[in-house]
Amino acid sequence: MPVTTIEWIDDHIRLIDQTRLPTELVYLDIDDLPRLAEAIQSLRVRGAPALGIAAAFGLLLIAHRFRGEDAAELLRHLRNAADLLRRTRPTAVNLGWALDQMLQVAEQHIQQPVAAIRRALHDKAMTLFESDRQVCRQIGEHGAGLIPDGAQIVTHCNTGALATVDWGTALGAIFTAHAQGKKLHVWVDETRPLLQGARLTMWELMHEGIDATLICDNTAAFVMQQRKIDLCIVGADRIATNGDTANKIGTYHLAVAAKHHGIPFYVAAPISTIDFTLDRGEQIPIEKRAAEEVTHGFGRQTAPEGASVYSPAFDITPNELITAIITEVGVLYPPFREAIPQLAKNT
Amino acid sequence: MPVTTIEWIDDHIRLIDQTRLPTELVYLDIDDLPRLAEAIQSLRVRGAPALGIAAAFGLLLIAHRFRGEDAAELLRHLRNAADLLRRTRPTAVNLGWALDQMLQVAEQHIQQPVAAIRRALHDKAMTLFESDRQVCRQIGEHGAGLIPDGAQIVTHCNTGALATVDWGTALGAIFTAHAQGKKLHVWVDETRPLLQGARLTMWELMHEGIDATLICDNTAAFVMQQRKIDLCIVGADRIATNGDTANKIGTYHLAVAAKHHGIPFYVAAPISTIDFTLDRGEQIPIEKRAAEEVTHGFGRQTAPEGASVYSPAFDITPNELITAIITEVGVLYPPFREAIPQLAKNT
Numbered sequence: 246m247p248v249t250t251i252e253w254i255d256d257h258i259r260l261i262d263q264t265r266l267p268t269e270l271v272y273l274d275i276d277d278l279p280r281l282a283e284a285i286q287s288l289r290v291r292g293a294p295a296l297g298i299a300a301a302f303g304l305l306l307i308a309h310r311f312r313g314e315d316a317a318e319l320l321r322h323l324r325n326a327a328d329l330l331r332r333t334r335p336t337a338v339n340l341g342w343a344l345d346q347m348l349q350v351a352e353q354h355i356q357q358p359v360a361a362i363r364r365a366l367h368d369k370a371m372t373l374f375e376s377d378r379q380v381c382r383q384i385g386e387h388g389a390g391l392i393p394d395g396a397q398i399v400t401h402c403n404t405g406a407l408a409t410v411d412w413g414t415a416l417g418a419i420f421t422a423h424a425q426g427k428k429l430h431v432w433v434d435e436t437r438p439l440l441q442g443a444r445l446t447m448w449e450l451m452h453e454g455i456d457a458t459l460i461c462d463n464t465a466a467f468v469m470q471q472r473k474i475d476l477c478i479v480g481a482d483r484i485a486t487n488g489d490t491a492n493k494i495g496t497y498h499l500a501v502a503a504k505h506h507g508i509p510f511y512v513a514a515p516i517s518t519i520d521f522t523l524d525r526g527e528q529i530p531i532e533k534r535a536a537e538e539v540t541h542g543f544g545r546q547t548a549p550e551g552a553s554v555y556s557p558a559f560d561i562t563p564n565e566l567i568t569a570i571i572t573e574v575g576v577l578y579p580p581f582r583e584a585i586p587q588l589a590k591n592t
Numbered sequence: 593m594p595v596t597t598i599e600w601i602d603d604h605i606r607l608i609d610q611t612r613l614p615t616e617l618v619y620l621d622i623d624d625l626p627r628l629a630e631a632i633q634s635l636r637v638r639g640a641p642a643l644g645i646a647a648a649f650g651l652l653l654i655a656h657r658f659r660g661e662d663a664a665e666l667l668r669h670l671r672n673a674a675d676l677l678r679r680t681r682p683t684a685v686n687l688g689w690a691l692d693q694m695l696q697v698a699e700q701h702i703q704q705p706v707a708a709i710r711r712a713l714h715d716k717a718m719t720l721f722e723s724d725r726q727v728c729r730q731i732g733e734h735g736a737g738l739i740p741d742g743a744q745i746v747t748h749c750n751t752g753a754l755a756t757v758d759w760g761t762a763l764g765a766i767f768t769a770h771a772q773g774k775k776l777h778v779w780v781d782e783t784r785p786l787l788q789g790a791r792l793t794m795w796e797l798m799h800e801g802i803d804a805t806l807i808c809d810n811t812a813a814f815v816m817q818q819r820k821i822d823l824c825i826v827g828a829d830r831i832a833t834n835g836d837t838a839n840k841i842g843t844y845h846l847a848v849a850a851k852h853h854g855i856p857f858y859v860a861a862p863i864s865t866i867d868f869t870l871d872r873g874e875q876i877p878i879e880k881r882a883a884e885e886v887t888h889g890f891g892r893q894t895a896p897e898g899a900s901v902y903s904p905a906f907d908i909t910p911n912e913l914i915t916a917i918i919t920e921v922g923v924l925y926p927p928f929r930e931a932i933p934q935l936a937k938n939t
Contacts, residue, residue, distance in 0.1 A: 267896040432902075435886065435895075437784060437808040443887070443895040451896050458900045461784040461886060462810035463842025467907035470844065495810025497817065498849060505848045539782065539808060540790070543890030548782075548790040549614040549798050554806045555779075560814035 247406030247413075247420075248449075250295050251302065253370065256309050258302045262289045263407055263441075267448040277310070278303060278326055285333040285340075288439060292408020293482045293518055294377050297339035300330050301370040304347040308363040316355050316362055323351050335530045336491055336559045338483040338520045343373055374410055380515045381411035383573035388418020388478065388513050389425055391569070391576065396422075396475045399432040399465050402493035403445035404480035404513065414513040415478040416449060418571060423455050431457045432468055436493060438538045438556060462495045466502040477503045481514035481570075486589075488564030488581025489526025490514075494557050500566040512562075513571040521589055526561035534558050594753030594760075594767075595796075597642050598649065600717065603656050605649045609636045610754055610788075614795040624657070625650060625673055632680040632687075635786060639755020640829045640865055641724050644686035647677050648717040651694040655710040663702050663709055670698050682877045683838055683906045685830040685867045690720055721757055727862045728758035730920035735765020735825065735860050736772055738916070738923065743769075743822045746779040746812050749840035750792035751827035751860065761860040762825040763796060765918060770802050778804045779815055783840060785885045785903060809842045813849040824850045828861035828917075835911030835928025836873025837861075841904050847913040859909075860918040868936055873908035881905050 251260040257276035264287060265271045273289065275281050281303045284290050290299050307326045311319050327344040334340060350369045354362045392398065398419060405416030412420045423429055431450055436442035443459055450457040460468065468474055477499055483491040490496070490512050503510040523529060536554035540547060548554070570577040570584075574591070577584040598607040604623035611634060612618045620636065622628050628650045631637050637646050654673045658666050674691040681687060697716040701709045739745065745766060752763030759767045770776055778797055783789035790806055797804040807815065815821055824846055830838040837843070837859050850857040870876060883901035887894060895901070917924040917931075921938070924931040 268893050434810075435784070437782070437810060440894050443899075447899050448896045451899065458902050459883075459886060459895055460902050461841065462808070463781075463784060463845045464902065464904065464907070466845035466848050467841065467904065468902070470908070494808065494814065498810045498813035498845065501813050501849050501852045502845060505852065536806075539806060543892040543894055545891040546615050547787045547890065548806055549795045552790075552794050552798065552806050553804065555811065555815070556808070557811065557814065560811070561817070 247411055250407050250410060251290055251298055253302055253305065258306065260284065260290045260299070261407065263291060263445060264289050267444050276306065278306060278329065281306065282329055282333050292403060293337040293339045293480065294409040294414065294515060296334060296337050297343035297517065298374055298377060298410055300340045301343040301347050301373050303330050304344065305366050305370045308366045311359065314359055316357065316359055319359055319362060320351050320355060323348060334532060336482045336532045339517050342517045346373065377409060378411040380573040381409050381413060381417050384414050384513050384515065384571055385412050385417035385421035387576050388571045389421035391511060391571070392418060392422040392427060392429070392476065394427040396427070397430045397432065397473050399434065399468070399474050399477050399499065400446065401434040401442060401479045401496055401499055402436045403441040405446060405449040407445045407449060408480065414480045414515065416446065418478060418513055419455065420453060423453065429455060431455060432465065432474060433457055433459050434462045434465060434495060434499065435459060436495060437462055438542055462498070465499055469502055469506040469508060474508055476509045476511065478511040478513060481512050481518045482559055483529050484514060484519045484570065485523040485525050485529060486519070486521055486582065486585045487525045488567055488570060488579070488585060490562045490567060491526065491529045491531070491559045492562065494560050497560040497562045500562045504566050509568040510566055511569050511571055512567055516572050516574065516588065519585060526563060529561060532558040594758055597754050597757060598637055598645055600649055600652065605653065607631065607637045607646070608754065610638060610792060611636050614791050623653065625653060625676065628653065629676055629680050639750060640684040640686045640827065641756040641761065641862060643681060643684050644690035644864060645721055645724060645757055647687045648690040648694050648720050650677050651691065652713050652717045655713045658706065661706055663704065663706055666706055666709060667698050667702060670695060681879060683829045683879045686864050689864045693720065724756060725758040727920040728756050728760060728764050731761050731860050731862065731918055732759050732764035732768035734923050735858070735918040736768035738858060738918070739765060739769040739774060739776070739823065741774040744777045744779065744820050746781065746815070746821045746824050746846065747793065748781040748789060748826045748843055748846055749783045750788040752793060752796040754792045754796065755827065761827045761862065763793065765825060765860055766802065767800060770800065776802060778802060779812065779821060780804055780806050781809045781812055781842060781846065782806060783842060784809055785889050812846055816849055816853040816855060821855055823856045823858065825858045825860055828859050828865045829906055830876050831861060831866045831917065832870040832872050832876065833866070833868055833929065833932045834872045835914055835917060835926070835932060837909045837914060838873065838876045838878070838906045839909065841907050844907040844909045847909045851913050856915040857913055858916050858918055859914055863919050863921065863935065866932060873910060876908060879905040
């Protein structure tokens with residue numbers, strides 16, 4: 246069983262504080278919006294699919310705490326909360342996607358009593374939660390089909406149980422291949438600045454007994470040069486309709502190295518990650534993070550006082566560097582500009 | 593004036609403890625070999641040219657502490673010390689090169705009294721020191737010629753005053769271009785795991801008032817994609833006669849990204865960095881560093897207990913990714929397999 250990153254318990258959210266991993270497994274019980282927003286901004290909960298669930302639960306929290314009887318007033322509260330949550334992390338599209346789904350439910354029930362709206366929101370949030378679980382399983386199955394027995398794989402950031410509500414996306418494919426009895430070795434990019442690879446992915450892989458080796462992000466190309474990597478697999482925070490993919494900073498660097506060495510580069514993500522309103526990657530807003538995450542990473546000051554820092558949370562990998570995109574409905578191959586709109590028609 | 597990384601004072605070595613930078617500028621006075629070996633292994637002193645000087649000073653220390661009158665016995669002590677120092681850092685060739693120069697002087701004076709050998713070693717060490725200073729200035733001049741006014745430059749690790757006894761190699765070229773009045777902007781790879789870029793290069797550039805921005809190593813390719821980098825310049829720890837270059841881990845990844853974006857990639861290094869006994873890069877021994885430098889890098893444990901880690905100190909950039917090699921006698925262009933042996937004939 247994967248760990249449960251985030252869940253709804255009675256009237257509040259329980260989530261793992263991922264900033265405390267790998268040394269401590271601490272659960273946070275969150276029952277108000279400011280604390281949830283802080284948890285999202287501080288990356289206590291992160292990963293595009295998990296952020297979608299966190300956002301849905303955030304609106305459910307508003308509905309639960311609402312004490313009035315005026316449905317229109319509740320809707321105003323929900324919209325304000327959605328605005329606030331939407332601003333916490335601008336790149337991950339799943340967050341906004343889940344908020345829109347929840348608001349739509351509230352709007353559809355606006356003529357009904359507050360209690361009925363609350364129930365409808367609860368049902369919708371649980372549906373999203375269950376659906377994310379299904380989606381993970383399907384991505385895992387499709388992804389595992391691309392991973393041969395004996396494969397050496399490199400991955401970046403964390404796309405496992407901690408980033409979703411089940412086994413994960415890119416890491417889900419690895420877990421599924423492992424469960425199928427394939428022997429694997431995973432090279433894990435530590436993923437500066439916040440070390441989600443070192444702290445979270447290593448923790449998940451070691452927990453599952455999968456052979457894994459931690460490397461600094463600048464080392465993957467050298468491992469490829471030694472012919473010790475057969476494929477790359479990463480997640481996504483937002484995908485444009487031409488296949489350009491926003492994902493954790495360093496993904497593009499890795500994709501360029503994979504291209505140079507002729508190594509397949511796979512993106513695994515639910516369809517909810519695709520932004521059908523965007524033609525291409527450069528339209529995706531890129532969140533910039535605080536300098537301190539680089540200069541004061543983990544306790545000690547490691548750059549001079551006042552150092553200027555450029556720390557984008559994500560980068561854009563252009564479609565021509567992506568071998569395939571693994572979704573819950575199957576594996577998409579180039580040209581993505583055709584495969585992705587086709588998907589919109591079929592789903 | 594550049595800071596003085598390492599110098600000989602009366603009867604001992606004084607060096608900056610670079611592990612304390614950028615928050616503290618601490619000088620260490622070292623008067624025995626075990627402490628010097630520890631300082632080299634712990635990277636309190638580092639940088640290929642500075643390591644050559646440290647090694648030469650290490651043998652001078654032996655000569656100064658030797659209390660006997662038997663020249664042959666002194667030579668035995670010197671050789672033992674050289675063996676120990678040679679093992680501290682296996683990749684940087686300058687270290688062994690300087691030791692060989694010093695031992696040769698002792699051997700040439702073996703018929704003379706111990707005091708005369710001591711004086712000869714002192715003179716040789718000072719000559720190496722002065723020569724390194726000259727070499728830095730010349731590399732700086734040749735390198736600056738490749739840096740246009742207004743250039744945006746990316747560099748990796750530290751190749752400045754802290755890595756040499758003067759302005760440095762790759763960073764020396766940047767300092768020289770700046771002194772010529774060129775307006776520059778330098779993107780500084782933080783250089784995991786030990787953050788020589790963040791701690792040392794940022795410190796040196798800010799000290800000189802050069803516009804600099806710190807980035808994580810995984811970010812350089814994304815900055816290149818945004819067309820904000822005109823050229824790369826790095827140092828070297830050992831260069832084979834075909835031009836393949838061992839340098840700080842991450843150099844190869846950067847060179848691959850530069851190639852992908854059509855950006856010139858320069859290596860700046862003294863001729864003493866060239867290992868004329870090696871045909872190609874894969875023959876260069878690559879030092880592996882302790883897992884803890886990755887998993888406990890910032891004071892806090894950032895990977896699970898027992899995590900397997902691959903942490904090579906260096907990687908090999910093949911000659912086809914290198915635009916030119918900047919030396920004290922001029923700029924070498926491909927084919928390096930011809931230019932480098934030619935150099936051996938002319939110098």
